[in-house]
Amino acid sequence: MSLSRRFQERAERPIHRDSFVTPWPEVGLIVADSPNDPQPSLSIAAGRIVEMDGVPRERMDLLDLFIAEHAIDADMAYEAMSTPSEAIARMLVDINVPRSRIVRLVSGCTAAKLVEIVRHLNVLEMMQAFAKMRVRRTPATQAHVTNRSDNPVLLAADAAEAALRGFAENETTVGVARAAPLNALAILVGSQVGRPGVLTQCAVEEGMGLRLGIKGLTSYAETLSVYGTEQVFIDGDDTPWSKAFLASAYASRGIKVRFTSGTGSEALMGHADGRSMLYLEARCLLATRGAGSQGVQNGSISCVALPESLPGGVRAILAENLLAAMLNLEVAAGNDALASHSDIRKTAKLMCQFIPGADLIHSGFSSMPRYDNMFGGGCFDSSEYDDYLVLQRDMQIDAGLRPVREPEVLAVRERAARSIQALYLELGLPPISDAEVQAAVKASDSRDMPDRDRVTDLAAADALLASDFTLVDMVTALDRAGYSDIATAVLELGRQRVLGDYLQPAAIFDREWRVQSGLNDANDYAGPGTGYRLQGERWAEVSDLPEALPPERYLQGQGDRPSERLAELGTAASGQAPEVVIAVGPAFGRALTETIGGLPHEAVLEALIYGIAAEGLAARIVKVYHSADCAFIGYAGAQISGSGVAIGLQSRGTTVIHRRDLAPLNNLELFSMSPNLTLDSYRQIGRNAARYARGLPVTPVPVTVDNWVRLRLIVKTMLLHRRECEQVDPQRLPVELHFDWEPEV
Amino acid sequence: MKERRYPLGRHARDTVRAQSGRPLDALTLEQARAGKLSADDLRIHPDTLREQARLAAEAGWSQLAANLRRAAELADMPHERVLAIYEALRPYRVTHERLLAMAAEVETEFGAVETAALIRQAAAAYRQRGLF
Numbered sequence: 001m002s003l004s005r006r007f008q009e010r011a012e013r014p015i016h017r018d019s020f021v022t023p024w025p026e027v028g029l030i031v032a033d034s035p036n037d038p039q040p041s042l043s044i045a046a047g048r049i050v051e052m053d054g055v056p057r058e059r060m061d062l063l064d065l066f067i068a069e070h071a072i073d074a075d076m077a078y079e080a081m082s083t084p085s086e087a088i089a090r091m092l093v094d095i096n097v098p099r100s101r102i103v104r105l106v107s108g109c110t111a112a113k114l115v116e117i118v119r120h121l122n123v124l125e126m127m128q129a130f131a132k133m134r135v136r137r138t139p140a141t142q143a144h145v146t147n148r149s150d151n152p153v154l155l156a157a158d159a160a161e162a163a164l165r166g167f168a169e170n171e172t173t174v175g176v177a178r179a180a181p182l183n184a185l186a187i188l189v190g191s192q193v194g195r196p197g198v199l200t201q202c203a204v205e206e207g208m209g210l211r212l213g214i215k216g217l218t219s220y221a222e223t224l225s226v227y228g229t230e231q232v233f234i235d236g237d238d239t240p241w242s243k244a245f246l247a248s249a250y251a252s253r254g255i256k257v258r259f260t261s262g263t264g265s266e267a268l269m270g271h272a273d274g275r276s277m278l279y280l281e282a283r284c285l286l287a288t289r290g291a292g293s294q295g296v297q298n299g300s301i302s303c304v305a306l307p308e309s310l311p312g313g314v315r316a317i318l319a320e321n322l323l324a325a326m327l328n329l330e331v332a333a334g335n336d337a338l339a340s341h342s343d344i345r346k347t348a349k350l351m352c353q354f355i356p357g358a359d360l361i362h363s364g365f366s367s368m369p370r371y372d373n374m375f376g377g378g379c380f381d382s383s384e385y386d387d388y389l390v391l392q393r394d395m396q397i398d399a400g401l402r403p404v405r406e407p408e409v410l411a412v413r414e415r416a417a418r419s420i421q422a423l424y425l426e427l428g429l430p431p432i433s434d435a436e437v438q439a440a441v442k443a444s445d446s447r448d449m450p451d452r453d454r455v456t457d458l459a460a461a462d463a464l465l466a467s468d469f470t471l472v473d474m475v476t477a478l479d480r481a482g483y484s485d486i487a488t489a490v491l492e493l494g495r496q497r498v499l500g501d502y503l504q505p506a507a508i509f510d511r512e513w514r515v516q517s518g519l520n521d522a523n524d525y526a527g528p529g530t531g532y533r534l535q536g537e538r539w540a541e542v543s544d545l546p547e548a549l550p551p552e553r554y555l556q557g558q559g560d561r562p563s564e565r566l567a568e569l570g571t572a573a574s575g576q577a578p579e580v581v582i583a584v585g586p587a588f589g590r591a592l593t594e595t596i597g598g599l600p601h602e603a604v605l606e607a608l609i610y611g612i613a614a615e616g617l618a619a620r621i622v623k624v625y626h627s628a629d630c631a632f633i634g635y636a637g638a639q640i641s642g643s644g645v646a647i648g649l650q651s652r653g654t655t656v657i658h659r660r661d662l663a664p665l666n667n668l669e670l671f672s673m674s675p676n677l678t679l680d681s682y683r684q685i686g687r688n689a690a691r692y693a694r695g696l697p698v699t700p701v702p703v704t705v706d707n708w709v710r711l712r713l714i715v716k717t718m719l720l721h722r723r724e725c726e727q728v729d730p731q732r733l734p735v736e737l738h739f740d741w742e743p744e745v
Numbered sequence: 746m747k748e749r750r751y752p753l754g755r756h757a758r759d760t761v762r763a764q765s766g767r768p769l770d771a772l773t774l775e776q777a778r779a780g781k782l783s784a785d786d787l788r789i790h791p792d793t794l795r796e797q798a799r800l801a802a803e804a805g806w807s808q809l810a811a812n813l814r815r816a817a818e819l820a821d822m823p824h825e826r827v828l829a830i831y832e833a834l835r836p837y838r839v840t841h842e843r844l845l846a847m848a849a850e851v852e853t854e855f856g857a858v859e860t861a862a863l864i865r866q867a868a869a870a871y872r873q874r875g876l877f
Contacts (some may be wrong), residue, residue: 065870070808103805207828214824216787230874234836239876241867242834244812248860249827251816254789292812328806470784475777488774494787495772498763500797501752503813505806515752519804 014341021309028272031307031316036274040113042081044074053112061230063283066240070290073107080108089120092129095527099132106326111282118319126318131356132525133325135518136506137532139357141400142332143167144364145187146374147446150179153417153432154449156190157440160416161409162367163194166402168508171364173203173374180204182461184217189423190416192489197509206246213255216471219493220256222297226287228280231271244291254497258295258332259288263320264303277307281320289327294505296324297363299334302376308339318352330506332363337376346379354399359506361399369445392542398534403545414441422481430456554716563589563602565740572622572736575642580612580689582621583637585628586727587651595653596716597675605739607679608647611686613743617693621739625732628724631665634658636734643693652720653677657689668692669700675713676704751800764788764820791817818857834867841877844868
């Protein structure tokens with residue numbers, strides 16, 4: 001409990017639900033620069049690495065041996081290891097040093113050397129380096145598509161929506177492991193409905209994952225996990241060699257492969273060997289490269305909250321992304337598992353990848369509500385799509401998504417649900433009812449779906465896996481069911497397997513099945529004016545938010561019916577009687593007919609006149625043409641007011657009480673928060689003006705202070721003022737108005 | 746040169762064949778409808794993997810290229826055989842001798858020289874680290 005309310009209120013903010021800890025290097029609870037991290041070193045004899053980062057060949061563990069054999073280019077090693085790390089760090093941010101030069105140098109670096117290079121970079125420099133070093137020129141991102149009940153109809157509909165929204169890859173996983181074949185099938189079909197060319201995968205145990213790929217149920221594999229210490233690697237039931245073989249096995253079936261690693265996993269699994277998280281990650285990345293994976297999913301992934309509990313955690317996560325890119329690996333950059341309770345913190349962290357761009361900015365943006373995310377919660381979820389789209393538009397950054405309209409979303413959801421229903425029928429899988437289809441179209445999450453018979457579904461999943469079902473069966477079944485376009489897209493996935501173009505680094509497809517990879521869409525960033533730029537049609541698409549209205553919509557209804565009760569009489573004379581002049585702006589009652597708060601001009605006039613009359617004075621109305629400025633309108637009125645007191649009223653409702661002897665920009669009372677003014681306020685303003693005119697004591701009119709109003713209404717304010725300005729005639733003197741109304745006081 | 750060869754889907758459609766030997770253009774929905782498309786028609790041919798390996802190597806991805814060459818060696822291998830090798834390479838699954846025997850088998854039966862080398866290297870490393 002805090003000692004003061006000041007501190008108590010802050011203590012209740014979401015950030016204080018995150019965990020923070022002080023470093024403990026001995027157990028690996030340190031993000032970088034553990035005192036136990038080795039110094040970079042490399043000895044080569046007869047073209048063979050005999051010592052690496054202080055470890056002689058005979059004492060090397062599995063990772064060292066594998067890295068020494070496969071990951072380090074011995075021909076580049078001497079140059080790389082003898083170039084000062086700070087010099088390489090500078091090359092990373094030097095636009096005059098091409099990416100290819102750095103890639104070649106890095107190919108000769110040990111893990112300790114890699115860590116030493118990035119040690120010299122701050123976050124800003126890492127972001128610049130990441131923009132230059134990522135493999136693919138065009139940035140993209142990936143979705144998670146899961147739900148708690150492994151509901152296939154909802155999976156298909158969600159996958160379709162995700163594909164429509166622009167995700168290049170959709171990834172599912174399971175609530176119950178046996179559901180994997182049907183989950184994979186659902187998102188494969190759904191994705192091709194939403195946007196042909198989207199790649200899909202299902203994260204499950206390695207052996208099962210390979211079976212799914214062989215059957216054609218997935219087109220990439222991502223969860224080939226590697227770890228930075230030998231013990232944890234073995235606890236993961238693999239070795240670098242089994243992982244390397246697995247990578248080849250996938251490729252042999254035309255399936256794209258991406259490994260997974262990330263800071264914190266070794267410490268979490270109890271065997272960090274006292275090394276820092278970043279050093280162990282550098283070992284993972286070298287093992288990944290050595291195994292011949294085209295890319296990696298890193299950025300801490302499921303352990304993200306652990307590095308983030310430590311000083312420098314977010315920087316270290318960006319550093320691991322950067323290291324992967326320097327090693328010429330495609331990077332799916334994390335931003336997937338829940339990282340913070342604080343929206344500010346998680347968004348600030350996202351910017352490290354969002355701003356420079358990544359091959360895949362998220363290794364899973366939860367395309368459904370967090371409730372249904374089976375990958376650790378979803379750092380960003382479907383509730384935040386619109387925020388993300390606004391950020392893209394704000395910064396003119398392509399972060400992979402596109403604005404969509406509700407009708408098109410519902411249309412692809414329905415088509416995906418219908419097609420999976422038809423496919424289940426053709427394949428003899430447990431039937432999907434029309435009620436399920438209808439529910440899936442509009443469902444927010446799996447709680448909106450009718451229950452399915454899980455026992456039957458899981459038995460069907462087992463049977464499908466055991467059968468000789470292949471991609472060809474999927475194609476023919478979809479075609480028979482009347483979905484020949486989806487059948488064609490699924491067949492094209494098969495044809496792309498035959499071509500193998502998407503086995504190359506950082507490969508994705510556009511909607512015409514044109515592959516974009518490091519070979520034909522290589523990142524050519526070399527400073528301003530180079531590399532990927534968001535422009536042309538894509539910029540127009542990103543800019544086109546459904547909530548961005550054309551300006552005329554803000555003035556809808558204004559001026560459509562000019563006031564018939566207001567008539568212009570002629571140039572206004574100076575008054576002699578004890579009166580209050582109401583001086584209105586040039587658009588009042590004609591080009592504009594309502595205040596910004598939606599009060600009709602006639603009603604506002606009535607309220608003012610009523611207030612003035614209630615204090616025993618008469619009102620005289622004049623229209624000021626020479627200015628649209630509230631102060632000058634009021635000032636002009638005051639000059640011709642018999643009492644010297646006038647109310648200045650802009651057409652948008654901003655009001656001032658002015659007096660002849662005051663400087664133009666001075667006033668008796670100013671009501672600048674016009675959206676908060678009610679007719680009661682205007683009556684009170686009328687009364688006060690009259691009391692000033694009579695020389696009586698006055699209590700200022702109470703006004704509501706709402707600081708959000710300006711934010712909410714600034715566009716409308718600007719447009720209303722512009723219309724008022726259009727009516728200004730600098731040469732024209734104030735005109736007397738007749739208003740057809742008498743107050744009954 | 747390499748710009749013109751990659752992607753194969755654009756520059757080499759006429760020459761790419763499926764594992765079954767059928768040309769890409771024969772892999773159509775009409776063929777599927779007629780029941781004339783088999784699973785092997787949608788598998789990648791070892792030659793294509795070797796070509797992708799060459800492309801990767803030329804562009805500077807030498808480890809990926811090695812992986813794709815190993816993949817080419819596995820492309821004609823039955824699925825169950827591939828799964829069995831993977832299983833054997835996992836920790837504590839088989840003996841040192843069994844791994845060496847597997848290496849010899851894939852070399853003689855499938856000409857999988859690079860895969861065999863990888864298995865032998867694994868066997869040596871596992872023995873050094875006591876993984877059998």
